[in-house]
Amino acid sequence: MTPTEIQIREQARDWFITLRDNPSRAQRAACDQWRQSNPVHDEAYRAVEAVWQATAAPGKRLAEKESDALAVYLTAIKQEKRHQRARRWLVSACACCALVLAGVLWLENPYWMQDVTASYVASKGERRDITLADGSRVLLDADSAFDVDVTPQGRRVHLLRGAAFFDVTPSQTPFVVATAAGDVRVLGTQFDVRMMDNAALVTLAKGSVAVTAGGSVTPILLKPGQQVWFSASGTHAPVSVNVADEMAWREGRYVFYRARLADVVREVERYRPGRILIPSSALANQTVTGSFLLVDSEAALASLQASVGFQMRKVTERLVILSP
Template sequence: MTSPEAHEFTELRETARQWFVSLLADPTAARWAEFEKWVNADPAHLEAYQAIEATWYAMENPGKRLADKEADELSVYLDAMDRAKRDRKTGKRLGTLGIVVAALVAGAIWLERPGLIQDLRADYMTARGERRTVMLADGSSVLLDADSALVDVSAAGERRVRLLRGGAFFEVVPSTIPFVVEAAGGRVEVLGTGFDVRLVADGGSVTLAHGRVSVRTDAHAGTTTLEPGQQVNFGPQGVAAAQFVELGDALAWRGGRYTFYRARLADVIQEIARYRRGRIVIVTSTLADERVTGSFPLDDTDAALASLQASVGFGLHHLTSRFTVVSP
């Protein structure tokens, strides 16, 4: 039978955890004022909160590894984290309130709006879990996948857009003026056709539904022309050889389903993350490069992650409801 003291301790830890998650997700001044009252009411409250905080900091290594790739977005957050830890070592109870608030605000942006700078530049964007169609000035339509951003950079006498994040399916009206999509250092050019452009970790991919497209990169000479049903990847190394794919699978995201064959786990996780709040971090490059095959609906990301976990056998750790770590 659980003792009253043990039960009270469990409830206190749960309250402290709820405070930590609440402040991470919504660090408003009013919430902080309420928290200060709670934490100052009893020394045990501070002790319980610091124990929860210590668990969070113990898991910061995945975030630091990710910071190597996203240094600009995470630098403020990690600097504030380090300063807060130094304050704890010198005996300050909760550190400077301004430092902690800055860390939590930056952390909340990193969790919920990692593409904030891109969104500020974009003409069209979608939120996590949202797909929508936009019409361009020339009459062409663009179906934006979830968590995507697009900017129209057309000038007089040209049709040109730039995909900043995510993926999109373009249905381009015919014209003598080429329609150009710029993405990840690549350039896709058409006169009138239907095709998909998607950004991945190491570049992008183009899938042609009908018509003709040409693909090239800024750093390499030569152009690859696709036939309907073909897909090609491009990146810093240039444009890979085109391959025929099953269009129904490659474009299944338009109907809310994601189908993949021998895809990198990191790329599959990235697609899941477009439909999920918060962030998912893979802690090792070896695990990120695992090849996986499968299919799942995009409206149930928990089931999608569970399916991947069952097939690959990785560890899945939910630090909070909005921060998930995938480990070997």
């Protein structure tokens, strides 16, 4: 990059910062004149603006988290004198890099720290078949992770996020699946555990499981073909379900009946890069029924849009916002 281009990028950042800090009419006019005076100026300004929009603006939570630091940065920039340009460039570059990095992590893998410590991780769009040391098999759904500790005294899996199907090798050694919502204890069985916000859902295909949650000392026992919701506040009553539909994700299809739109969208999100946001709680809580192929996330979103009637805006290729 030539010195002239560096200066233009620096000027573009200065104008962008100025216009975000209650600019006067004269400052707006001067900025417009500067951008219109040379196509390179306008291109540089749009590049700075695009970085901001792609990182801070779409992510409300990210913006709230970074707002104090950004305010300090903008104030510092205003106070810099002309002869301190070198130092100002460094501060500006570091701040921009930090925002870009935070935005990339938020969009691409907000659970990267969790993934570093997990025993097994399935990335987005990937279903992973895992055999544990005791011979038990786990099919891990996309964008899911768990820790495992298998010893002669006990077999314990901590499902950190996502969903998994367990085919547990029969043994007198207890097998426990722990979640933030509660524990699932078995001896030998086939079952599915799916985490949903602050709750979890267990579906039993074969054998028996005991679900303990909410500080209760009395577990809820499931029979094959039953499903139960549980959370830190307790467990719901078990209900009978179509196991084939509930576990269709193992074959690449997601089937749902009167499910929250937010929960369904979360399953779509597991199979596509980036994030899908629903700022409206009313829209997020709408119920939907249907099914779709997990490998075609675009068709899944289009089907949901036709069913619910929401607006879908692609801010970037990796950020989609749904609104009423």
